[in-house]
Each structure stands twice: as structure tokens, then as C-alpha cells.
Amino acid sequence: MPILQPQRRKSKMSIVEHIEKNFGKISKGWSFSEDAHPYQIVECRDGSVEGVVSFCTLGLSNVGLKSAVSPQIIFHELLLSVDQHEVPKNAVAIVKQFADDALASNYALLNNQLVQREGVVFENHLFSAVWVKPPVFFGDESFSHEGVGRDDVSCIFAWLVPIFDSELGYIKDNGADAFEALLENSSVDVFSLSRKSVVD
Template sequence: MNKFINFLENHLGEIECGWSKNEDDEELPFQVVKYGNGPFEGTVTYSTLGLSNFPFVSYMSEKEIHQELIFVADSSIGDINIPSLLQQVGLMIFQKNRALLRGDVIGPYGSLFNNSKLEALYSTMPVYFPDDFHSYSVNEDITIVMTWLIPITSKEALFVEENGWSSFEDKLEDLDPDLIDFNRESII
């Protein structure tokens, strides 16, 4: 695990703090940690840590997948809702024993942040980071996949459902919205 933590800190900065219990003070099977850096100046990154200790099943291929969840935010907003969001999604994966795949949408469940139109989370590759951050090889049998959760609007979630993740990611690439801006407008 130390080599994996070094990998994370080499890409994301030193771990500043972490959460191992939920809001009810119950111990979780994994942690959520906050790093000193994000992919751009003025951003920070959060991740699960220890979720990858458990193999989860792909509903597409039945393959076992080890993964950690990544979340990027503007450093000025503080920790609002982010640790608990990662805890909830991590627990959902853990309880269902189902890996999050590229293009999966969680929600919509209502506004994720105060005064925000973002109501769902979209699962994809961490494209704001270098390619060598997308996965970590533990050994020849186990690779940990880094899964980026992006807050999206309910219209965007519906678009993914109706048109598929590839069409949505094409739109993201064409329009290049600021995916770290929690007050952004829908691209749909």
C-alpha cells in the first residue's frame, strides 16, 4: 500500500487529511483523503483510499476491477459535501459489489452543492491528469483503475442515458466546460 500511496502523492501532492468514519461516526471499509494539489492551480483532489483492496465486478464483462474514486474541486470551496459524496458512492460500490464503469451515472438526486444545478455524478477516466495516473499496476494480476467522478446536471445525466457516454464525452471535448466549476451551466 505504501507504493500506491507514493504513486498517489507523486501525482496529487501530499495527503493533507482523511476521513475513515461516516457522519454517524461508523468506521468505513475504506478512507477518503484530501491531497494538496489538483490538476490545475487553485484546485485540490480527493480520493478514496483502500476501496481498491476489494475486487468489484463489472456488470458488462463480469471481470473483477479494483478501483479508487477521484474527485477534483476548486480549493476555495473547502470540503463541502465532497468527503460524504465519495463515502456514499464508495459504499454503494462496496455493498453492490459492482464496479463503476466509464459512462456510469449516479443520480440525479437533487443539488449536490448549495446554489448548484449539478445533481448527478458521471464516472470516467481522469483526463485532467497525465495518462500514467489513469491506472496503477500492483502486480501482474492486479491493476487499480482511477475513476474520476464529475458532477453533472440532470439534463446531462438524461443525455448520457439517451445518447450514450461516448456522445456525452464528445460534447465535453467540443464545448470544454469547466468541470471543476460547481456553478456551471448545463452543456445540454
């Protein structure tokens, strides 16, 4: 199927090349449109993190979205990454929902933003929200792709991290830095949907 590629100006690699270098070779893709804004979600395998499958929007960054905390206009793609043995049936649907919500609201997802859902994120798993972060486990170079959109602005990648209700409450009460410290001091695999909460 044809790959929808956002406008590129000065970057040495296309956004497709950036995605495949960091998150894995594109093996599948699905096409969508929200409010006349077409985009795709691509499935990536065999990326820089072994044993992880990623689902990434492609084309969402063609639309500049508002920031809720500053006048900045943000161009971003969304990323969901899970253990290759635990890929949920609704992985694409979840990414699509967040992408459609961003387009409908005209607001980008921001670093450390918490998005709570009604019910659970995935069937048979008790995650109740997502925490938005840069894709830190894929390396600093994965965080953004230069030269996408108008005026050569950067496209950033927003990683959707599924979290439990107890973890959501901990972040609200203690802050994201404190939660990151908990994760760093634990042996939890954040890509595993069968992981346990790091909050007692």
C-alpha cells in the same frame, strides 16, 4: 494519522505515491469502514492540475468488485476533484456514499456509468448525477496503479464528474462520446461547481 496502503507487489511506486504524484500532496484524511472493509478518504492539494483539490479513497481497492457487464473483477479507487475555491462541505460525504454503495452492492463503478441521486449532489448547486470517467485531465499515467490486490492486478481510478439533469439526459439520448465532444468544444471548466450546463 496512519495511511492505509493496499498491498503492493511489482509497482515501482506505492499507491500513496501514485496518488500524491498525480492528484496532489495528502493534506487530510478520514477513516471509515463498510461491511468490515476499512478504507480512507484523503484530501489532496497541489497536484498536476493547478488550483484543483481532490478527494480520493484509499484502501477501497483492497476489495475486488464485480463488473455489471463482464466476469471481470475490478479493483478501484474513487476520485472527486473540484476547484480549490469551491470545495463543497459534503465532498467527503459524497465520496463515502459512493464507496459504501460499491462495497454494499459488491459492484464497481464503470467507465461512462451514470449515477443519479435523489435531490442534488451538492448543496446550492444543481448537479443531479455523476458521470464516471478516468481522470483524463491528470494524464494517462493517473488512470491506474499497477500491482494492487491479488494476482498483481491493476487498481484503476474512477473520477466522479458532477453533471446536470440536462446533461444526464443528453448522455442517455446521444451517448457519452457525443457529450465528450460537447465538452471539448466548450470553454466549460469541469472542476468548477459554478459552471453552467453545456446542454441548452
